Amino acid sequence: MNKKSEIIPEGIVEYFKKKFGDKIIDSRVEKRKIGVKKNEQKMVWFRVERNIFKDAVKHLLELQFPHLSVVSGNDVGENIELIYHFTLNHGEHLKEIPVNISVEMPKNDLKIPSICDIIPGALITEREKQEMLGVKVENIPDSRKMFLPDDFPENVYPWRKDEKGIPEKMVKKLWEEKK
Amino acid sequence: MKYTLPIGPIHPALKEPILFEFEIEGEKIANVDIKPGHNHRGIEWTGMRRNPVQIIYLAERICGICSASHPFAFCMAVENAGNIPVPDRAQYIRTIIAELERIHSHILWAGVAAHELGFDSLLYLTWRVREKVLDILEYLTGNRINYAMYMIGGIRRDITDEQVPKIKEALNYYKGLLEKLGNIFLKDPTIRMRTRNVGVLTKEEALKLCAVGPTARASGVKKDVRQDYAYAAYADLDVMAITPDMLTGKVIGDVYDRIIVRLLELKQSIEIIEECLKNMPSGEIMSEPKIPKLLINLKKAVGEGIGRHEAPRGEVFHYVKLDGKETPYTWKARAPTYNNLLSWVPMLVGEQIADIPIVAASTDPCISCTDRVAVIRGSKKNILTKEKLHKLSVEKTAEFTRRLMK
Numbered sequence: 043m044n045k046k047s048e049i050i051p052e053g054i055v056e057y058f059k060k061k062f063g064d065k066i067i068d069s070r071v072e073k074r075k076i077g078v079k080k081n082e083q084k085m086v087w088f089r090v091e092r093n094i095f096k097d098a099v100k101h102l103l104e105l106q107f108p109h110l111s112v113v114s115g116n117d118v119g120e121n122i123e124l125i126y127h128f129t130l131n132h133g134e135h136l137k138e139i140p141v142n143i144s145v146e147m148p149k150n151d152l153k154i155p156s157i158c159d160i161i162p163g164a165l166i167t168e169r170e171k172q173e174m175l176g177v178k179v180e181n182i183p184d185s186r187k188m189f190l191p192d193d194f195p196e197n198v199y200p201w202r203k204d205e206k207g208i209p210e211k212m213v214k215k216l217w218e219e220k221k
Numbered sequence: 222m223k224y225t226l227p228i229g230p231i232h233p234a235l236k237e238p239i240l241f242e243f244e245i246e247g248e249k250i251a252n253v254d255i256k257p258g259h260n261h262r263g264i265e266w267t268g269m270r271r272n273p274v275q276i277i278y279l280a281e282r283i284c285g286i287c288s289a290s291h292p293f294a295f296c297m298a299v300e301n302a303g304n305i306p307v308p309d310r311a312q313y314i315r316t317i318i319a320e321l322e323r324i325h326s327h328i329l330w331a332g333v334a335a336h337e338l339g340f341d342s343l344l345y346l347t348w349r350v351r352e353k354v355l356d357i358l359e360y361l362t363g364n365r366i367n368y369a370m371y372m373i374g375g376i377r378r379d380i381t382d383e384q385v386p387k388i389k390e391a392l393n394y395y396k397g398l399l400e401k402l403g404n405i406f407l408k409d410p411t412i413r414m415r416t417r418n419v420g421v422l423t424k425e426e427a428l429k430l431c432a433v434g435p436t437a438r439a440s441g442v443k444k445d446v447r448q449d450y451a452y453a454a455y456a457d458l459d460v461m462a463i464t465p466d467m468l469t470g471k472v473i474g475d476v477y478d479r480i481i482v483r484l485l486e487l488k489q490s491i492e493i494i495e496e497c498l499k500n501m502p503s504g505e506i507m508s509e510p511k512i513p514k515l516l517i518n519l520k521k522a523v524g525e526g527i528g529r530h531e532a533p534r535g536e537v538f539h540y541v542k543l544d545g546k547e548t549p550y551t552w553k554a555r556a557p558t559y560n561n562l563l564s565w566v567p568m569l570v571g572e573q574i575a576d577i578p579i580v581a582a583s584t585d586p587c588i589s590c591t592d593r594v595a596v597i598r599g600s601k602k603n604i605l606t607k608e609k610l611h612k613l614s615v616e617k618t619a620e621f622t623r624r625l626m627k
Binding site: 072074076077078079081083085107109110111112114115116125127129131132133134135136137138140142161162163164165166167187188189190191200201208 | 429
């Protein structure tokens with residue numbers, strides 16, 4: 043499907059708003075002038091509600107098959123926020139647009155659908171989110187640990203900032219813990 | 222009969238520990254499972270307990286070979302999050318250091334590839350010529366690796382006019398070598414037989430698996446952050462993503478194509494540095510030269526940002542969230558090999574055991590070197606040492622050479 047004309051930053055936001063309306067939250071387009079010639083870099087950020095997240099990714103695919111750089115995660119108090127860093131439109135000088143889609147979920151219901159069925163390259167980063175933040179990725183094709191050892195304690199997630207984060211005893215005086 | 226062949230966590234083709242579990246049928250690879258994490262050091266966790274300037278020191282030590290790439294991407298992420306300007310001259314020096322790093326990294330890779338194929342004299346020759354660029358990096362920064370050049374909002378050391386002739390001399394030295402390297406790596410019939418149609422990754426697979434860097438480009442994906450999302454001095458230059466069809470007119474996506482891409486990128490890097498030296502703007506190298514003041518500004522900054530840099534192995538990605546405290550709220554660093562891990566599966570399936578070292582090395586994985594491999598046949602355990610596995614590869618090359626002689 044060729045919709046190259048729509049792939050400008052403002053166009054991307056419009057494209058999503060047309061389909062999902064006010065379920066697209068806090069959208070912003072960032073521009074930054076760079077170098078002596080002051081060429082412009084552009085990127086798009088917005089948040090979606092979890093119940094439309096997978097549809098939003100499918101909607102993105104209708105525009106163009108995106109590159110998924112990585113998924114990063116924030117522990118923001120009551121919620122966990124995942125940010126999917128996609129990029130669109132590679133192949134020409136300064137035409138690429140990073141599209142950062144964030145989605146939040148409450149800590150008592152940490153679930154997100156897997157997107158591996160549409161972007162198989164998402165597997166590693168989804169596995170990482172499971173072990174680092176304790177988010178359950180539903181229907182993930184392979185749910186083993188990625189980077190942490192198999193005997194890593196249950197219910198401890200290194201990127202969490204609450205009581206499920208790395209406890210002090212795993213950082214200091216390890217000789218006392220592992221006698 | 223199928224049997225399992227675990228390779229790693231410690232293995233000769235890798236520069237960092239990782240475990241491959243191969244399912245083998247006779248001589249062919251039926252399936253492969255990849256288990257990283259043996260060297261997970263919790264750098265992001267550590268970083269979230271330090272201030273951004275201290276993180277640069279950590280970021281530089283994520284990788285010993287791309288020690289300019291991670292601080293480069295991290296500084297860009299912080300600059301994006303905190304809206305910190307970077308002087309033009311610093312942008313050009315950043316680019317020069319990053320390209321010098323690419324030259325040393327690609328030559329290092331060429332040597333490793335020669336070694337995996339059994340051409341050890343070629344390994345010594347390529348690593349001998351690599352010394353020149355390391356000397357230049359040491360001359361400019363004080364170190365062969367871990368250059369400590371990048372700083373949030375600029376660069377730490379200037380390149381003076383007196384230093385320029387020495388850089389130019391080194392660039393001319395490499396220009397004179399390009400044809401020789403091309404002849405050795407691309408025209409040698411044995412290298413061609415060991416690498417042509419071996420470890421193929423199709424364009425579609427590369428896109429779907431989100432592959433990056435020379436691995437993706439060798440499969441025909443015109444993807445290069447320096448072109449697509451040009452930053453620093455690249456924004457002023459006309460950098461083009463290099464694909465193998467520029468030389469041969471076709472894309473196969475095998476190990477041979479990956480050699481082509483890296484060799485052409487050597488030439489491209491030399492041209493980029495020349496262009497930067499020619500057009501280098503004058504002026505400051507730091508937007509805020511007083512580090513305590515920079516730290517105070519960073520402490521007040523609120524926002525989130527990303528930094529992307531095309532490292533020798535592909536896109537390095539950093540995400541930073543600042544929330545008005547001394548340490549960043551979140552720091553996520555992603556190296557290119559992370560995205561290229563899955564590409565190994567289509568590359569390796571269907572190949573022979575003796576091809577494992579060169580195919581695994583062909584993505585230039587940033588993971589380590591080694592000593593032994595265990596082969597399990599039924600209940601019997603056979604230990605294949607590094608030497609044995611390497612010998613298998615060398616024997617295959619020797620066999621091809623014999624056939625050519627006839």
